[in-house]
Amino acid sequence: MTAAPFRSLKSPQDLIEADLVEAGQRDAVTEVADRYAIAVTPAMLALIDRDDPLDPIALQFVPDGRELLTVPQERADPIGDRAHSPVTGIVHRYPDRVLLKAVHVCPVYCRFCFRREMVGPQGEGTLSADELDDAFAYIREHSEIWEVILTGGDPLVLSPRRLQAIMARLAEIPHVKIVRFHTRVPVVEPARIDAALVAALKASGKVTYVALHANHPRELTAEARAACARIIDAGIVMISQTVLLTAVNNDADVLAELMRAFVETRIKPYYLHHPDLAPGTSHFRLSIEEGRALVAALRGKISGLCQPTYILDIPGGHGKAVIGDSTVESVGEGCYSVADWRGGVHEYRD
Ligand code: SF4
Numbered sequence: 001m002t003a004a005p006f007r008s009l010k011s012p013q014d015l016i017e018a019d020l021v022e023a024g025q026r027d028a029v030t031e032v033a034d035r036y037a038i039a040v041t042p043a044m045l046a047l048i049d050r051d052d053p054l055d056p057i058a059l060q061f062v063p064d065g066r067e068l069l070t071v072p073q074e075r076a077d078p079i080g081d082r083a084h085s086p087v088t089g090i091v092h093r094y095p096d097r098v099l100l101k102a103v104h105v106c107p108v109y110c111r112f113c114f115r116r117e118m119v120g121p122q123g124e125g126t127l128s129a130d131e132l133d134d135a136f137a138y139i140r141e142h143s144e145i146w147e148v149i150l151t152g153g154d155p156l157v158l159s160p161r162r163l164q165a166i167m168a169r170l171a172e173i174p175h176v177k178i179v180r181f182h183t184r185v186p187v188v189e190p191a192r193i194d195a196a197l198v199a200a201l202k203a204s205g206k207v208t209y210v211a212l213h214a215n216h217p218r219e220l221t222a223e224a225r226a227a228c229a230r231i232i233d234a235g236i237v238m239i240s241q242t243v244l245l246t247a248v249n250n251d252a253d254v255l256a257e258l259m260r261a262f263v264e265t266r267i268k269p270y271y272l273h274h275p276d277l278a279p280g281t282s283h284f285r286l287s288i289e290e291g292r293a294l295v296a297a298l299r300g301k302i303s304g305l306c307q308p309t310y311i312l313d314i315p316g317g318h319g320k321a322v323i324g325d326s327t328v329e330s331v332g333e334g335c336y337s338v339a340d341w342r343g344g345v346h347e348y349r350d
Helices: 012-017 023-035 042-048 056-061 130-142 160-171 195-200 221-233 254-263 288-301
Strands: 088-095 099-101 147-151 178-183 209-212 237-243 269-275 310-312 320-324 328-332 335-339 346-348
Touching: 012 023, 088 130, 099 130, 130 160, 160 195, 178 320, 195 221, 221 237, 237 254, 254 269, 254 288, 288 310, 310 346
Parallel strands: 099 147, 147 178, 178 209, 209 237, 237 269, 269 310
Antiparallel strands: 088 099, 310 320, 328 335, 335 346
């Protein structure tokens, strides 16, 4: 029996001692660790079933020798952040919103991460004071920026004091109305969501949204749900994002349970991402056709409240496209063929 650690596992040796990696895999996992960061928090370790070689939690966080294989279509910057970065830490892809990447550290390192070349101890680090000044100056000078999305890395690894300082600076910019945080912390380190952190996410005159990244219903533990409740009870809206991943959640029942778990937690399902072309992640990818079939299967299974939007981040930084499920096809001017969730086909004219 392995004693549960009170700290995150961050090295191949930690993973071997925790029985997550066999000693025979040490060389391959060490090679992976030289390229991509590793971290498994105690909360995620507690969820892993070591008797299941396809445990969906382990697959997300425990490094795998298959990550050493890069296929030709994979890219170091799959969604083209760098092509749209006018100053360090800012990505300005759409006119009315920017990403503010204040930190490139995460509490866990997801094996499929689309920014895996940028995050972690060897990644792009935390913005310096001067870089932050330049990022805020850029936001201030662009009056079309309505929404600032804090991502990274995981912005909720920052201390409440630093988060509050960021929010205070955003509060001084009148055209910014919405501040959105993208995070995995409520799931992977729920105790971090305390009163001080929640208070730091709010700023006078701004509306805060928190987008929670979770991929399997087991991640929504009682502790995670309680952490989300602390955020929502403070008046912050929560939405979800999920990455479609082979062997983790490419199953309509698993996705249905996950989407219901979000709604039960008062989190509105938002994005279901088709996996990005990040290096060394081909073992996670599925075809768009398989993704479409899964999304179509969700239609009849779960309430409209639970339905996410299935999207593709177009490689190269061209933004998001809704993949849809081909249930509505134009068959002539103003005329459509509409398939219902049972497969029946109907004619519709507008
Ligand atoms: S938490 Fe987000 S940014 Fe960090 S490794 Fe996971 S997917 Fe990447």
